[in-house]
Amino acid sequence: MTYSLPTPLLPFWLVLALCALLAVGLSVSALRRANRSRRGWRFGAGLLAVVGLWLLAFPPSQPLRSTATDALLLTDGYSADTLRQLLRQLGPGTRFWRYAAPSASPDTSTLSNVAALRQRIPGLQRVHVLGQGLPAANLPELGSVRLTMHSSGPQAGFRNATWARTTQVGKTWAIDGFFDNAGATGAVWVRLRAAGGLRDSVQLPAGRGAFRLQFTPKTEGRAVYELDARTAAANGLRVTPEPLPLDVLPARPLRVLLLAATPSFEFRFLKDYLARQGHSVALRVGLSRGLTQTEFLNQSAAEVGRLTPALLGHTDVVLADAASLAAVSGAEAGALQAALRNGQSGLVLLADPAAALPRTLPARTDFALELQPAKAAQEPQELRWAVASPAKALVPATLRATPALRTLVTTLRRQPVAASRRIGLGQVVVATVAETFPWVLQGRTSAYAAYWSHLLSAAAPPIAPAANILPNDPWPRPNAPLTLRASGLPMAPITVRAATGQPVRVALQQDERVPEWAEGTYWPSTGGWHRAASGGTTSWFYVFRQRQWQGPETQLRQQAAAQWIAQTQSQTQPALAATTNSRPWSRWWGFGLFLLGAGLLWLEEKL
Incomplete structure (x- = not known):
């Protein structure tokens, strides 16, 4: 503890004279008391009151060791133990701020501009960042100042997650991620809530690990689903739900040509299902030798007797059984091959296990x-595909897996029953399951829809x-700052508008590497859905709030900090410039001593 005379000296001498007079007066009063047994008590209480009054006016100062070249910056999730350790290492007088967040205590200053540190500490050489870290966009504000990260340990929550931000009605949508329970034990349930209810869940027996959840949207529009985690115990772990924004688009209408050698329930049910989904369907069914029947749904009548370039130019997917594809002529096979290579059409073949694959099948040698x-062919087997619930069907044959094929559907033993092969810009799909219409009769319409959507999407030409x-x-x-990339638009400003607030115009600058791209910087001020428009083009994107998805945000900040340190800073550590500052005692000490002494004097007089 140190003590120095205040400047100016006049108040000092006035307070000193007042305290001296008070001490003399209280001493004389104590000597005049008739009861001599409590004189020492009265002398001590008077002295305590005088000392308290003096400390209230002029408190002493305590020396604090600090560094003039280092500063501490606290971000979300920082550890108080790490802060105390750094203050012991650098000195308790080292200055620290809380970055871009309301202060949790009145003596912690808040800082939202990293560049302001260099103005507040002119000799600043190093910044210690505790907790989550700084956003990547703020790192250049450090300039030549060194950065040292002090990350906290892992916390319970979602470390990362990926999902498609847009999908189509009727298509199965999935989310993949990793949950970490920060070293705790016990099973954890990860759950997906969508469309007003619990849609899927998965249990992580170890309390941490990768997960995959899925859901099939049935209505179009923008939605925000929820992902949460909890333990089975009533008082166990509860993770705050995280939002899953999704823009559900209308289903892509396909132009499908069905070719069947004979009437069958499979093509009948499939024709009706595709029509109900809004697809354009043309059906050609052989009734007898030289006699065929045609039917058209959601489209006008057309000539479908032969596969011509004109017909295939207006067809997205040709779905045929083995007998009908084997019956096409050489010219028709050539037209189909050309349509596949040009990316105009795709082909789905329902193979017949009783016969070899048609010679007119493109890339026939790759499918075996x-x-x-x-016994196995007479018992229904469970089928699995990428993002759908399992269903059972008769599997008379399977496909031989080769590097040239992409497996679409398998049995439980991972035997392919449907696979695709690229031909030029198009796709050929071969499936060995002959009958799926029993799923509709059994009420498993969702599995039926997912299966055929999976096959048709694999064969359909890209948009x-x-x-x-x-x-x-x-x-x-x-x-x-958020960079918006416009593709295929003229070089004109785009307009961005949040759910609440005024529209903001964002200027675009052409990308130097890709001329078709243009980029602009937008500063969102609130969370939620945002609409970006330019001319007749409209897109939607979602802005997350500050406390949402902290796990991925922490990883991004730590990666950005590691890259910044590796690119801009050498291994040489700057020398610490130790300084000594003084911090005055709190005046509450003097006030408390004064009240204690005055109270004892009052009590002694009443006794």
Whole structure:
């Protein structure tokens, strides 16, 4: 503890004279008391009151060791133990701030601009960042100041998650991620809530690990699903739900040509299902030799007797059984091969295990059938595909897996029953399951829809890229710069508008590497859905709030900090410039001593 005379000296001498007079007066009063047994008590109480009054006016100062070259910056999730350890190492007088968050205590200053540190500490050489870290966009504000990270341990929550931000009605949508329970034990349930209810869940027996959840949206529009985690115990872990924004688009209408050698329930049910889904369907069924029947749904009548370039130019997917494809002529096979290579049409073949694959099948040598044993072929087997619930069907044959094929559907023993092969820009799909219509009779319409959507999507030609406006950052945040990339649009400003607030115009600059791209910087001020528009093009993107998805945000900040340290800083550590500052005692000490002494004097007089 140190003590120095205040400047100016006049108040000091006045207070000193007042305390001296008070001490003399209280001493004389104590000597005049008739009861001599309590004189010492009265002398001590008077002295305590005088000392308290003096400390209240002029408290002493305590020396504090600090560094003039280092500063501490506290971010979300920092450890108090790490802060105390650094203060012991650097000195208790080292200055620290809380970054971009309301202060939790009145003596912790808040700082929202990293560049302001260099103005507050002119000799600043190193910044210690505790907790989550700084956003990547704020790291250049450090300039030549060194950065040292002090990350906290892992916390319970979702470390990362990926999902498609857009999907189509009727298509199965999935989310993949990793949950970490921060070293705790016990099983954890990860759950997906969508469309007003619990749609899927998975149990992690170890309390941590990768997970995959799925759901099939049935209505179009923008929605925000929820992902949460909890333990089975009533008082166990409860993780705050995280939002899953999803823009559900209308289903893509396909133009499908069905070719069947004979009437069958499979094609009848499939025709009706595709028509109900809004697809254009043309059906050609052989009735007898030289006699065929045609039917058209959601489209006008057309000539479908032969596979011509004109017909295939207006067809997205040709779905045929083995007998009908084997009956096409050489010219028709050539037209189909050309349509596949040009990316105009795709082909789905329902193989017949009783016969070899048609010679007119493109890339026929890459597909090889393997017959199932008689007993296995007569028992329904469970089928699995990428993002759908299992269903059972008769599997008379399977496909031989080769590097040229992409497996679409398998049995439980991972035997392919449907696979695709690229031919030029198109796809050929071969399936060995002959009957799926029993699923409709059994009420398993969702499995039926998912199965055929999976096969038709694999065979359908790709959609030509359309003009769009997308954010480059998968985790946009309020009050942080967000780069918007416009593709296929003229060089004109785009208009961005949140759910609440005024529209903001964002200027675009052409990308130097890809002329078709243009980028602009937008600063969102609030969370939620945002609409970006330019001319007749409209896109939607979601801005997450500050406390949402902290796990992926922490990883991004730590990765950005590691890259910044590796790129801009050498291994040489700057020398610490130790300084000594003084911090005055709290005046409450003097006030408390004064009240204690005055109270004892009052009590002694009443006794």
